[in-house]
Amino acid sequence: MQGCFDALEKKYLQMVILGVYKNTEDPNSLIESYQFKFVYTPKGPQMHIASDRIPLLKNVTMGGIKSASMGLIRKLFLLMHNLGPLPSDISLTMKLFYYDAVTPPHYQPPGFKEGVAHIIHFEGDPVHVKLAEVSTSFHVFKLRITTEKDRMETLNEQSIFKEQEDNDGPQKKCVPGHAVAKKPKIKETSRKRRR
Template structure:
């Protein structure tokens, strides 16, 4: 009996150490400084973008390497992969990091579109919104009472795992993308602190500051992450016809906005459009109906 108890405790210790090592390989142990918080937010952005592109079949399997977070096997885009489109996405994220470091970046919008010559009409989009703080964020559950709580690494870990799980669930319940799709990325800034001539590496000044949906856009709020110095919010929008599985469970909140309304933030546009990102799925025909996506920014304020 004593031996079994000892073995069980040792097994639990080994499992705990293994889980800790898996977590530490992705994130730093503590978030005591702004630099540590910045690294954490960067890695979460990489994890989220990698998970989205992998689960949606955007890039080939060999464009990713495997990492583990608790019981989740997470695919992370490789910087040295053979896929030009995946490598370009990595370069775009490096441009995001530059704007993050300077605390200029407000929103990253990733659009999935069918026409390589038209990056503004999309069938799916993903939004990441960033906030910066010197004194620590207010926890969502307590905001109505104007209370603040300290954020521990354990809180952040739980929120991170939950966010990735939500992304997994959402990606697995979206209908298949067409056989040829392209990615575009737009960056929106905090205009009060961003120099008017600033453009991060890999980006140019944007002309059209909105994305438009082919069909009715359905918006999802995936979740928030808080550290003592940063807040990251993640949202997804998909064309209504691609969310039939989720509609059956009544999990959706639809948000459609007048197509004439424009976002007011200055933005940068990724300099190159990817080559076709997928070849294995059947395409879908549909009437082009335009809806503005800029209401996403208001949804996540």
């Protein structure tokens, strides 16, 4: 894990993927993943937990940010309790991706080795869940989870997301002066199982 901080301090790190996999001989065949992207600004590094970017808001109140952040955590907590369980025989992988323009050709941070494959695939049918989004004047925090379709079967969408709508009202987008945890979007990706 310390290697991530080394790459981050040197401004080489572009993205970290935390992946959960079952087959110890194929750590590129994931059943769940989390992506963290990094952008470097004069004010320091910024982390995005999603690949899409939206315009930043101005005049956001601390109360609005706190409320939206609590809503995001609440949704994540409820989602974790409602997803089907992960298999008991899983392993975790961490993959680092760098900015080619600034990273020395043979750089590897402490504790990491050069990867053998850049292709990551999912076992089964992946489902992408855009769980929540919190926008401030300085950054956008997005949470997106990719998991197997089978784990989503136990998920009761209405019970998880109704609470947030009741608390925030039926707001669909962020407006200046407010930070809102958006309603989640669930997208299925059809993909043939790799054999």
